[in-house]
Amino acid sequence: MTTYFDDLETRSADEREAAQMEALRAQLRAVQGLRGYRDSLGLIDPSEIDGMADLAVLPVLRKSELGAAQGQSSPFGGFTAKTAGEFAHIFQSPGPIYEPGEISHDWWRVGRFLHAAGIGRGDIVQNCFGYHLTPAGMIFESGARAVQAAVLPAGVGQTELQVRAAADVGTTAYAGTPDYL
Known part of the structure; x- marks a missing residue:
């Protein structure tokens, strides 16, 4: 490259x-x-x-400490300068741990990784990470947009429909867990 x-x-x-x-x-x-x-x-x-x-x-900062702080001062435990309503997204990780998110260019900084993997304009990323509560789906979507790739926001499940969608739209890259692939 x-x-x-x-x-x-x-x-x-x-x-x-x-x-x-x-x-x-x-x-x-x-x-x-x-x-x-x-x-x-x-x-x-x-x-x-x-x-x-x-x-x-x-x-x-240990995860247990973050969870305890968030339990005392919901949702972010005093670790953000903005209120929950001022963020574009609020995610929940196991714990539960609440994480804020934004929509700015490559907010999660995955674009560099996808670029290094050869993904860019003209590619279609079938994003099989979840689009619920946890940020994984948005992380990879943000990265794909940063390298100007199109995204098929597939999420998890419905395997037959996913295979059909991949064939129909011409998916060129997969984002998701290895066991789902």
Whole structure:
């Protein structure tokens, strides 16, 4: 493949790390005022995060801690700057854990992966991930749109209809779990 998804792929390792560290520092500054992050990140000085080795000083938020925080302050546990009604999507993962989502270009950042797999304009992605409660269906749809591929939003189930749809529309790529394929 001779094309790149975007200019980010042609940066040097030093440029990439510098950009990542600046983005991390900006993200830390943005979330330190949020109730959910106050105890764990409130005492961290973002300006002291200089390289990948400094990631070791950042605390890990465990799924059980996130679920407990969301149980006390539904739905996002104080970890978002926006209210639930200000997001385009709200997903539920097992736990339950609630996750916000948006519709902006390649929100879930799967476009780069699909591009690297050779999927792009002219392809039809049969998306067999679920389009309910969990974000998997929307994740792959967002990525397919980012590489200008068409999407057949198939979801799960109805195997005979799925095979027929794949043949009728000319599906060129599959997105879904290996066991469903």
